[in-house]
Amino acid sequence: MGNKVALITGGSRGIGKAIAERFAREQYDLVINYMRKKSKAEETKAELEEKYGVKVHTVKANVGELDQIRALFAETEEVFGRLDVFINNAASGVQRPLMEIEEHHWDWTQDINAKAYLFASQEAAKLMEKNGGGAIVSISSLGSIRALPNYVVVGVSKAAVEALTRYLAVELAPKNIVVNTVSGGAVDTDALKHFPNREELLETARKKNPSGRIVEPEDIAEAVYFLCTPAASMIRGQTIIVDGGLSLLVSE
């Protein structure tokens, strides 16, 4: 039997890359999806193939477009013939106060972050059930349950991700597919370059964190990997917060 296969949307850099590496360490072959930066995806492919001896296939697709989602999964089946793990990691969004949000900001963000999760999970489930089941993990953030500055459209899209996780967990259970979400505190990736309050956010994430340090991409990746192992098979539809305890604090 060949290697198991994991597909990670936005797996070319940041948290997605750390997740891809975690699965490569376990000898999974990978499908790494990206949207714009081909060179970054090719760099990650070369690095993981060299380091772990696994096969990595890169696919350019905007997950906000249904036809591109379908093409991404069709290519996965064509190249590897199976799918065991699907990680819904890619996200985008407009960082603005609520009163400055326009309709196209809302649509762009919900399409990529929330709508894609439902339709990509449908495609993932069709492939997974052919070989007896699998695991799906999505990535969320604390803006789903808190009101963060400039974060309304992303926060609402992440709340949809967490709600969808519960529905997927129940409705895909008969196919032997385990579904959960990992929600992270601030992680210093390129994504934060778009945050007007980046410096303040990182300062709080570092200095006030009860754990004594900021969350690293690898912290998220470890939780994601765990949720795809048999040890986690009775955890279903949950959102596990990986933030070092930061969100437990009440700030003045």
Ligand SMILES: NC(=O)c1ccc[n+]([C@@H]2O[C@H](COP(=O)([O-])OP(=O)(O)OC[C@H]3O[C@@H](n4cnc5c(N)ncnc54)[C@H](OP(=O)(O)O)[C@@H]3O)[C@@H](O)[C@H]2O)c1
């Ligand atoms: N960073 C944080 O503080 C933090 C905290 C909690 C949760 N999260 C969540 O963690 C996940 C990863 O975030 P990150 O910080 O690692 O982001 P990042 O460094 O900005 O990387 C984003 C990745 O997603 C891809 N991507 C973006 N839009 C896409 C689209 N429409 N279709 C397909 N791929 C797309 C990018 O591809 P290209 O390179 O081609 O653009 C890239 O591979 C997101 O769900 C985010 O909400 C992040």
